[in-house]
Amino acid sequence: MSHVPDVVVTGLGATTPLGGDVTSTWAAALNGESGARRFDDAWFERAGTFGIPVEFAATIKVDPGEVLTRPEQKKMDPSAQYAIIAAREAWADAGSPEVDGDRLGSVVSSGIGGLQTILDAWEKLLTNPDGGARRVLPMTVPMLMPNSPTAYVSLEFGARAGAHALVSACASGAEAIGYGVEMIRSGRADVVIAGGTEATIHPMPVAAFAASRTLSLRNHDPEGASRPYDVDRDGFVIGEGSGIVILESAEHAAARGARVYARIAGIGLSADGYHITSPEPSGDGQIRAMKAALEESGIARTDIVHVNAHATSTVVGDLIEARSIRGLLGDEADHVALSATKSMTGHLLGGAGALETIFTVLALHERQAPPTINVENPDPELVLDLVRDKPRALRDGQIGAVNNSFGFGGHNVALVVASV
Amino acid sequence: MAYSEQEILAGLAEIVSEETGLPTDSVLPEKSFTDDLDIDSLSMMTIVTLAEEKFEVTIPDDEVKNLATVGDAVSFIAGAQA
Numbered sequence: 084m085s086h087v088p089d090v091v092v093t094g095l096g097a098t099t100p101l102g103g104d105v106t107s108t109w110a111a112a113l114n115g116e117s118g119a120r121r122f123d124d125a126w127f128e129r130a131g132t133f134g135i136p137v138e139f140a141a142t143i144k145v146d147p148g149e150v151l152t153r154p155e156q157k158k159m160d161p162s163a164q165y166a167i168i169a170a171r172e173a174w175a176d177a178g179s180p181e182v183d184g185d186r187l188g189s190v191v192s193s194g195i196g197g198l199q200t201i202l203d204a205w206e207k208l209l210t211n212p213d214g215g216a217r218r219v220l221p222m223t224v225p226m227l228m229p230n231s232p233t234a235y236v237s238l239e240f241g242a243r244a245g246a247h248a249l250v251s252a253c254a255s256g257a258e259a260i261g262y263g264v265e266m267i268r269s270g271r272a273d274v275v276i277a278g279g280t281e282a283t284i285h286p287m288p289v290a291a292f293a294a295s296r297t298l299s300l301r302n303h304d305p306e307g308a309s310r311p312y313d314v315d316r317d318g319f320v321i322g323e324g325s326g327i328v329i330l331e332s333a334e335h336a337a338a339r340g341a342r343v344y345a346r347i348a349g350i351g352l353s354a355d356g357y358h359i360t361s362p363e364p365s366g367d368g369q370i371r372a373m374k375a376a377l378e379e380s381g382i383a384r385t386d387i388v389h390v391n392a393h394a395t396s397t398v399v400g401d402l403i404e405a406r407s408i409r410g411l412l413g414d415e416a417d418h419v420a421l422s423a424t425k426s427m428t429g430h431l432l433g434g435a436g437a438l439e440t441i442f443t444v445l446a447l448h449e450r451q452a453p454p455t456i457n458v459e460n461p462d463p464e465l466v467l468d469l470v471r472d473k474p475r476a477l478r479d480g481q482i483g484a485v486n487n488s489f490g491f492g493g494h495n496v497a498l499v500v501a502s503v
Numbered sequence: 504m505a506y507s508e509q510e511i512l513a514g515l516a517e518i519v520s521e522e523t524g525l526p527t528d529s530v531l532p533e534k535s536f537t538d539d540l541d542i543d544s545l546s547m548m549t550i551v552t553l554a555e556e557k558f559e560v561t562i563p564d565d566e567v568k569n570l571a572t573v574g575d576a577v578s579f580i581a582g583a584q585a
Contacts, residue, residue, distance in 0.1 A: 154524040157549075218556055221548040 089348075090264045091503065093341045094177025094329030095441050096169035096278075100322050100428055103145030104172050108438075109445055111427070112453045113474045117306035118144065118428050119320045130286035137298050139305035140284045141322035141429025158222055159235060160197035161282035165325035165434070166232035167239065170276055174240060177329040178341055180274055184241035188272040189233045190263040191327065192248050192255035192279045194433030194490065196229030199285055232280050232325075244272040250433075252490030253393075255279050256326060257436025257498055261350040263330045273335040278327035278437035292321055295360065297397060309430075310457035311394035311401050311423035312465050319395040322429025326438035345444045348483065348501040349380030355493030362400055362489060366407030372495035373411045373485060380499035382483035384415040387499075389452045389477055389484035390467075391443045394423035395430050402464050404487060409466045420452040420475050421467045427456055436488035440498060443486040447502040450477045505584045506558055511577045518553045519573070522546055532574030540573075560584055 097104060100118025101111035111118075118141040122130075147156060147164040156164060170191070174180075204223045208215040225231060230248040237246035245266065249258045256279020263277030292298050299318040301308035309320040336343055351372035357363035377384070390408055394401045401423075409416045424442050431438055446452050451474045458471050481502060488496045506514070516530035523540060536542045542550070551562050554576070560583040562570075570576045 152524050153521050157521060217552065217561070220552055221545050225545075 089333035094173040096173030099324040100141035119305040163232040166280040169325040169327040187242040188244040188275040189237040189242040189246040191233035192259035197227035200226040251494035254488040254490035254494040255433035257488035257496040280325035281432040320429035349376035349499035351376030351497040369407035373497040376497040423455040
């Protein structure tokens, strides 16, 4: 192919711990609000005796029951419900583009899949030991499969160029957007609905993440628990929700007069090949991903003014990433406004990379970087300029930003977003 | 405790309504699951599973194909309770 299309973002959708759509989520983020809250009474009634050391999470703000019909809820695992809610918003936000279904793709990832459906079905057997198999719902398999969210998006919008679900733990949402960009660049599609989703706030996964010693135990202060780069950070806050973007070839968007938020200019992918959960300490894999994305983007280092960090609020991970950014940009890192939005949203796992891409796109579109909250005492080893508590204005002219997403397994995804 | 045919119809209508989004009062005995209520085979099996649980009966898979209408299902469930 002689001509590789530019890929732009023309629609945004989300349902998150901060709000039921992008507008409310972004407003809460700019306002420095936390989506973390103590579990409700029903949680403790069900799980109070298990000894789970974590008593809070960044649960979704708007219950899907408020926006979906009962049959929709019954046919979809919550992970797919969140994705459909976000996809509908993104599609409408893009102006419901007229596009041949054969040229429309769907790439919606989840890090874990339909876990609540799996656990519900297993519970049916455990609680009905005498013939419980007949209590297992026929929709269990289509609901639990990790490609279920992308399949439902494909069904709803008639996306027939391909429906994909890339799985790379907490990098899944960003990798999905990267793959969506590639679908358009390679000529397979003109428009792609892309993003990530997760719905694993359930006693079993919370117990399991706690067992891996990666969750914050700040039970006395849920809203202050996610504190990337603060000296007292002690782990991430599990979150849930979905972020979806509409990707479109620049030509297709221009031909229909679509509003363009930003351009996805570079994608960088790498693997650490080092440890199943710990990031490689030198940051080599992270740097390779960011470098590849930056080089592909053609944006000068001097024009990279913002980074939305993966920064989950773990002791080791935050600093490795900060050093990687410094390692990549050198002195140019001095003028990077670093934001760690998980301080507000919690960690949406497979939804995180997509939601943070939305934040990065909006930061460039509106020329303001969202804040990082809860940083009372910045880690002295942090070698970057952290945007704290209040949003910060970004300069005029051509600017770019990096969104980092890393996942258990050593997956590194960096997206370079450019202003338009 | 056995359910009356009226109770079974009401309960079944609730299950069908949750599955399809149709109002409960449109789930009438003469309605065909496939032709009138637009229920596919997977949805039909979901309805069967939920009905078995609700009415504490077993509806064998071989029997499901004979349940063309809502009334057929009500009669079968009523008979199976015994």
